[in-house]
Amino acid sequence: MDALAGYLREYESADLLRFITCGSVDDGKSTLIGRLLYDTRLPDDQRAALEADSKRHGTQGEGIDYALLLDGLAAEREQGITIDVAYRxxxxxxxxxIVADCPGHEQYTRNMATGASTAQLAVVLVDARKGLLTQTRRHSYIASLLGVRHVLLAVNKMDMVGYDRDVFRRIAGEYEALARSLGFAHVASIPISALKGDNVTVRSPAMPWHEGGSLLEYLEGVELEPPADTDAFRMPVQWVCRPDQDFRGFAGTVVAGTVRPGDEVVVLPSARRSRIARIVTAEGDLPAAPAGSAVVLTLSDEVDASxxxxxxxxxxxxxxxDQFAAHVLCLGDEALxxxxxxxxxxxxxxxxxxxTEIKHKVDVNTQEALAARHLETNxxxxxxLYLDEAVPFERYCDNRDLGAFILMDRQTNATVAAGTLDFALRRAHNLHWQHMDVDKAARAALKQQKPRCLWFTGISGAGKSAIANLLEKRLVSMGHHTYLLDGDNIRHGLSKDLGFADEDRVENIRRVAEVAKLMVDAGLIVMVAFISPFRADRRMARELFADGEFMEIFVDTPLEVAEQRDAKGLYAKARAGELRNFTGIDSPYEAPFNAELTLSTVGATVGELVDRVLKALD
Known part of the structure; x- marks a missing residue:
């Protein structure tokens, strides 16, 4: 019993290493981790289950298929691939x-990035028969981008190349050159056969020319940089804990430094100062909380924090x-x-x-900077980046928790991209709002009207411009001050440099929305007649205005009716393939879900539709 207790104490005191396995598909990542698990005291019941599963689902005949310990999804076992990140x-x-077995297929790159985001070391597998592939380079680049500083190259399937030392040295040399260009701090290379166990947990007699140890020996002995004792204290607030009127605490995990009662702290972004009163946990108050501690902090002053x-x-x-330069990995199905x-x-x-700007994209094979107007998946x-409010941050290389972010679709909340902050843009510190004594209210009072933005949206030929034009005439005859921003007219000046690709359409709407905002600030009733095909961009325009200032008007016309009108001959050109990215033909139009007003043009005159708009305005 004493020996067992001693072993348990030794085991519990051992430090923890988080690492990922990555590389191209079929390089043997799951087999390697399965072999590690099998050879490091896998329980007897799991061994028996693996042997049974190998006979039913395995790919090794009568032998054990170690990958089955990782490939838990039905789709993974059917296809013999890894889809999701498997943590073991x-x-x-x-x-x-704690190892994250990451999928090798390009379409699951987002899953690999998730695994790398918490890893301290990356084990990059390469098939000895194939050498470095595009996905090898992509995964290595992403690991470097996400702060992994240690990398171990495992040249797998050496048994299939006759344990040839020259093959190993050639691949190791190529990869070490890649690793240096990516800035990895430490690189090691080991030849292995995951299936046969060569150099996995023990050194292999089949490769006596390899002077280093086994892969497990490397993982056990690799020295990682400990957190600096001089790191300043940081704790993002996860939850405001207020069970009653007598207690108010701020729950979170300390991500850097150490905090003690009495320490002077600042709450950001408000910059309010106070001192730590207590460090509260379920087991009682603590005298100090180092990085990694989940605690509730109370402050000596009534300082607001959210x-x-x-x-x-x-x-x-x-x-x-609120403005940054950042590395961004596109993860969504649509372009960023x-x-x-x-x-x-x-x-x-x-x-x-x-x-606000894509400075360049990166060729994962050469790390060359390439011009780009958008980012495709992976x-x-x-x-x-421009944020609508300032946030506290640190460079990702200094603090992963305060320097990493994700971008999400505003409608579905789906993850669109992940990124790391590099630095705050200097121009953000040089720009300040200038106070103006004459404001929007004063300009509107002078004109004796309520300024508005009336945003007409619909496909080409729906009748937006005709309705907006007659509406402006009516409003002017009633003594109102107006302006009409028409899509075609804007393309002759403000947006003459833009085409009709998705990124051009987004920028076109951004520009006209900013102009419309200035006109509303001037006290005008401004009408915007633009196709504006994407909901996200119309939402962006709406958010520039105060409540009640923006009215989305959907001019609802069936495509076949718009084509029959086709006064400009655009639909005919689009159908003939002479006009690309034309809305309704080879580019989508996303109809509004909750427009303030919908105008069905079938069976109605322009005058009748304008009357409906005026009634809605009244």
């Missing part, structure tokens, strides 16, 4: 491990900004478009954000 825990007397705020050391707080409005989540804070770009 195992340990030895020297160290405990979910997503950051409590930090007052002497050395993180920066606060500059100018489109997304939700940005950083820690527990969610704000509205736009990619592409990585270097971008400028």
């Amino acid at each position: 825990f195992f340990g030895t007397a020297r160290r405990r491990f 979910r997503g705020d950051v409590i930090a050391a007052a002497a050395n707080p993180p920066d606060v900004a 478009l500059p100018g489109r409005s997304y939700w940005l989540r950083i820690g527990a804070r969610v704000v509205s954000a736009q990619v 592409e990585v770009g270097y971008c400028n």
Whole structure:
């Protein structure tokens, strides 16, 4: 019993290593991790289950298919591939491990990025028969981007190349050159056969020329940089804990530094200062809470803090900004478009954000910077971001928790991209709102009207411009001050540099929405007659205006009716393939869900439709 107790104490005191396995499809990642699990004290019942599963689902005949320990989804077993990230825990007397087995297929790159985001080390597998592939380079680039500093190259399936030392050295040399270009701090290479167990947990006699140890020996012995004791305290607020009127605490996990009662802190972004009164846990108050501690902090003053705020050391707080340069990995099924409005989540804070510029995208094979106007799925770009409010942050290389973010679709909340903050743009510190003594209310009072933006949307030929034109004439005859922004007219000037690709359409709407906002600020009733095919972009326009200032008017005309009108001959050109990206033909139109007014043009005159708009305005 004493020996068992001693072993348990030694096991519990062993440090924890988080690592991922990545690389191209069929390089043997699942087999490698399965072999590690099998050879490091896999329980007898799981061994028996694996042997039975190998006979039913395995790919090794009468042999054990170690990959089945990882491939748990039915689709994975049917196809013999990894789809989702599989997390497994195992340990030895020297160290405990959490491994993320990441899928190799390009379409599941988003899953690999998820696994890399918490990893300290990456095991990159390469098939000895194939060498470095595009996905090998992509996964290595993403691991580097997400802060992994240690990488182990495992050249697998050495048994299939006769354990040839020259094959191993050639692949290791190529990869080490790649790793240096990506900035990995430490690189090691080991030749293995995951299926046969060569150099996996013990050194293999089949490769006596390999002077290093086994893969498990490397994982047990690799030294990682410990967190710096000098790191300043940071804790993002996850939840405001207020069970009654006598207690108010802020729950979260300390992500850097150590906090103690009496420490002076600052709450960001409000910059309010206070001192730590108590560090509360379920087991009682603590004298100190280091990084990794989940605690509830109480402050000595009535300072307001909300979910997503950051409590930090007052002497050395993180920066606060609303414009950044960032590395962005596109994860969504649709392209990431500059100018489109997304939700940005950083820690527990969610704000509205736009990619204002894509500086370049990266060729994952050469790391070359390429010009780009949008990012497709799995592409990585270097971008400028604009947020609608300032957030506390640190560079990702300094603090993963305060420097990582995701972008989400504002309608579905689906993840569109993941990114890492590089630095705050200097121009953000140089720009400030200038106070104006004459405001919108004064301009509207002078004109004796309520300024509005009337946004007409619909497919080409729906009748938007005709309705808006007659409406403006009516309003002017009634003594109102107006302006009409028409899609075709704007294309002759403000947007003459834009085409009709999705990213051009987004930028076109962003520009006209900003102009319309200025006109409403001037006290005008402004009419915007634009196809504006995407809901996300019309939502972006709406959010520029105060409540009650924006009216979305859907001019609802069936496609066949619009084609019959076709005064400009555009539909005919689109049908003939002479006009690409034409809305309704080869580019979608997303009808509004909740427009303030819907005008069905079939069977109605323009005058009748204008009367409906005027009635809605009254």
